[in-house]
Amino acid sequence: MATDTAVDFRVERKPKLSEGVVSAIRAQVVSGVYAPGQKLPTETRMGELFGVSRTVVREAIATLAADGLVEARQGAGVFVKNHPTIAFGSISADVGNKVSHALNIIEVRMGLEIESAGLAALRRNAAQEAQIQEAFFEFDRLLERGEATGKSDFAFHREIAAATNNSYYVEVLDALGMRAIPCDVASPWGTDSTLSRDYQEGLQREHLAILKAISAGDPEAARAAMRAHLAASQERYRSLLSGQQAKWLSSILKRKT
Incomplete structure (x- = not known):
């Protein structure tokens, strides 16, 4: 008698902390919480908001920068890019x-x-x-x-x-x-x-x-x-x-x- 339950072939990995930060910031950018040209909070503040270390925040910002949503300006901070790809941000949000x-x-x-x-x-x-x-x-x-x-x-x-x-x-x-x-x-x-x-x-x-x-x-x-x-x-x-x-x-x- 077949008693096996449905099989899920997926091999899951534990999400990295930075991925949660990336998803949250991306959603805020796409929804307009942070407008193009606007400065994001400091690394310290984002660490407090998301309950993660500054290292995790830096990793998340690097991912968002690689995706073209933000840019780091030396001595000034991290800013949302004024770029049309923000309109497509939900494509890669999840x-x-x-x-x-x-x-x-x-x-x-x-x-x-x-x-x-x-x-x-x-x-x-x-x-x-x-x-x-x-x-x-x-x-x-x-x-x-x-x-x-x-x-x-x-x-x-x-x-x-x-x-x-x-x-x-x-x-x-x-x-x-x-x-x-x-x-x-x-x-x-x-x-x-x-x-x-x-x-x-x-x-x-x-x-x-x-x-x-x-x-x-x-x-x-x-x-x-x-x-x-x-x-x-x-x-x-x-x-x-x-x-x-x-x-x-x-x-x-x-x-x-």
């Missing part, structure tokens, strides 16, 4: 750490970035092409040094969006921020497999195909290369889900033996 969220983000990126790659191939100027290449080689430099490549990965995709010469592509990608890049050590979806050198070298081969198509001015090849890159990312995360299921099954079998 991304969480589930693999399903990573898959959802990649799906959104496919709708955005396949066309941006094609437009970049048609519209990029020499300076924009150079910036895409610089981001590509920065990824390679960081990989060789064993450092986190997430920011350079995001920069590569962002420079392609900028090369469309349509600012809305950049704004929506900025709204997703670093959550769009799953291979960085700071990502909630980072795992040993996604951070391996082989994995990241594979990303670079996919990036190279996109770069070559854009440099050649071939919009269809650029779209195809971006589609292949993001589809491969989808498959990698589906494999991660399968791995979670296998891990659960293995643990059940061990308990029964």
